[in-house]
Amino acid sequence: MKTMYHKVYLLLVLCTLVSCDKFLDKVPDKRTEIDSNQKVSELLVSAYPNVDPMMIYEHRTDNVMDNGRRFGEPARMITENYNWEDISETDWDAPEALWNSCYRAIAAANQALQAIETLGEGPENAPQKGEALLCRAYAHFLLSNTFCQPYNQATASSDLGIPYVEEPETTIGKRYDRGNVRTVYEKIARDIEEGYPLINDNAYTVPIYHFNKRAAAAFACRFYLFYNNYSRSLTYANEAIGENPSASLRNLKSYTSFTQASEWRDRFISKDEPANLLLVALRSLWGRHYITQRLGNSNGMVNLLLYRSAGPWGKNLADFDLLFYHSGYPVSWQPKYNEIFEITNETAQTGQPHVVQMAFTTDETLLCRAEANVMLKKYDDAARDLSYWYIKKGGKGASADQIVNYYTEREAADKQALAEGELSPWLLLVKPLNAGFPIEEGTQEKMLQGVLHARRIETIFSGLRWLDIRRFGIEVIHNVEDKDDIRLPAGDLRRVIQLPQAVTAAGLPANPR
Numbered sequence: 001m002k003t004m005y006h007k008v009y010l011l012l013v014l015c016t017l018v019s020c021d022k023f024l025d026k027v028p029d030k031r032t033e034i035d036s037n038q039k040v041s042e043l044l045v046s047a048y049p050n051v052d053p054m055m056i057y058e059h060r061t062d063n064v065m066d067n068g069r070r071f072g073e074p075a076r077m078i079t080e081n082y083n084w085e086d087i088s089e090t091d092w093d094a095p096e097a098l099w100n101s102c103y104r105a106i107a108a109a110n111q112a113l114q115a116i117e118t119l120g121e122g123p124e125n126a127p128q129k130g131e132a133l134l135c136r137a138y139a140h141f142l143l144s145n146t147f148c149q150p151y152n153q154a155t156a157s158s159d160l161g162i163p164y165v166e167e168p169e170t171t172i173g174k175r176y177d178r179g180n181v182r183t184v185y186e187k188i189a190r191d192i193e194e195g196y197p198l199i200n201d202n203a204y205t206v207p208i209y210h211f212n213k214r215a216a217a218a219f220a221c222r223f224y225l226f227y228n229n230y231s232r233s234l235t236y237a238n239e240a241i242g243e244n245p246s247a248s249l250r251n252l253k254s255y256t257s258f259t260q261a262s263e264w265r266d267r268f269i270s271k272d273e274p275a276n277l278l279l280v281a282l283r284s285l286w287g288r289h290y291i292t293q294r295l296g297n298s299n300g301m302v303n304l305l306l307y308r309s310a311g312p313w314g315k316n317l318a319d320f321d322l323l324f325y326h327s328g329y330p331v332s333w334q335p336k337y338n339e340i341f342e343i344t345n346e347t348a349q350t351g352q353p354h355v356v357q358m359a360f361t362t363d364e365t366l367l368c369r370a371e372a373n374v375m376l377k378k379y380d381d382a383a384r385d386l387s388y389w390y391i392k393k394g395g396k397g398a399s400a401d402q403i404v405n406y407y408t409e410r411e412a413a414d415k416q417a418l419a420e421g422e423l424s425p426w427l428l429l430v431k432p433l434n435a436g437f438p439i440e441e442g443t444q445e446k447m448l449q450g451v452l453h454a455r456r457i458e459t460i461f462s463g464l465r466w467l468d469i470r471r472f473g474i475e476v477i478h479n480v481e482d483k484d485d486i487r488l489p490a491g492d493l494r495r496v497i498q499l500p501q502a503v504t505a506a507g508l509p510a511n512p513r
Contacts (some may be wrong), residue, residue, distance in 0.1 A: 057463030
């Protein structure tokens with residue numbers, strides 16, 4: 001199939017999406033003022049998107065079900081996500097807000113890179129250049145994984161990409177093409193490889209709010225995993241977490257002394273939490289919606305699939321046993337995304353809602369490494385990585401054979417329970433994988449089931465399960481009260497989020513439906 005290049009005036013698109021007098025008209029003027037390395041560092045604070053796709057992703061996954069209208073009606077965007085519909089919202093956590101935020105971050109990174117070039121590159125601003133390149137790569141990575149197909153070696157050259165913006169915009173009318181996923185991933189890889197060696201933690205006052213060395217390596221690990229370059233992913237994982245990261249995994253036992261949800265949240269997002277590698281503050285309503293009761297998890301999901309589920313680790317993971325819930329309601333959770341409200345008007349008591357995203361953690365990077373090891377058929381190494389996580393969460397370690405046997409037996413038992421009407425289809429744990437890359441039946445497939453199960457528990461409410469569903473072609477079934485179940489099969493075009501309407505109206509081709 002021929003590669004299709006779609007051109008658009010991206011600056012005009014962004015001008016449609018954000019007020020020109022508040023952003024684009026000011027950028028060229030401010031750019032002339034960036035005349036010192038200190039100002040470059042200050043500019044890079046804006047190179048991190050303040051919108052994350054969590055709220056777009058999570059309710060599209062199999063982590064949620066319809067608990068019934070007696071639990072109230074969720075926000076419209078939550079319902080649209082649950083039904084895999086195109087999102088009509090344009091503000092806050094919607095696709096349009098994500099698009100705006102990412103391209104604003106990219107613009108800041110590009111302005112920083114231009115300023116460094118003007119000032120003259122040298123050891124004194126190398127860390128800022130490294131950070132700018134990592135930020136640019138990260139924002140494009142978020143956009144690609146939201147608005148494009150997952151990377152597939154066979155189709156990447158024809159799958160629609162997103163504009164990869166590499167220089168500051170100074171005039172209206174510059175033409176961009178949407179390109180393809182292959183080009184986007186090649187450019188992300190280039191920015192990572194150029195930027196990572198330049199990162200220096202000594203350049204930051206508080207490294208955890210920036211792409212410090214370990215966070216940059218964790219990002220590279222996840223990116224190369226999604227890029228199907230498992231050896232490179234493994235290399236960066238080792239850079240990020242070392243051989244045995246047990247001491248830096250999240251110790252949930254230490255949280256049990258807290259009695260208030262706010263204390264748990266503050267510990268989850270603390271700069272002093274060893275598990276956290278990169279924290280990003282977001283302007284978001286996710287803290288108000290992530291534990292929506294009607295469309296949320298349930299006791300069945302929690303006990304069979306999520307926090308309290310059995311696994312190769314034993315009956316359950318003891319450290320996930322203490323959960324928050326409202327009496328008489330079905331949803332259980334850890335309050336890691338509870339809202340932080342910033343009061344901006346003391347008299348009126350009005351302000352801005354925020355959450356903090358733990359963008360990269362030791363735990364999630366460890367599970368990325370486990371997946372890379374499975375794909376490289378290093379099954380004992382993968383079992384070792386999974387066992388680090390099992391043990392840290394209060395379970396027991398397991399060998400590769402034990403992991404394979406568990407998911408083999410669980411699959412057979414669940415299928416029988418489903419056939420006998422004792423298990424709902426949305427409560428199946430082991431599901432067929434229909435990935436765009438080869439997976440061998442038997443050991444490799446069952447080891448991947450083990451990785452996906454652990455990742456599902458570790459990353460709940462962060463939206464990352466949606467990316468795993470996309471990458472592995474996992475079918476999702478949602479129940480709907482008083483109606484037939486709805487399904488999202490592998491290959492369904494709704495697995496790619498539609499571009500914002502303002503963007504397509506300005507000329508950028510929409511994703512096919």
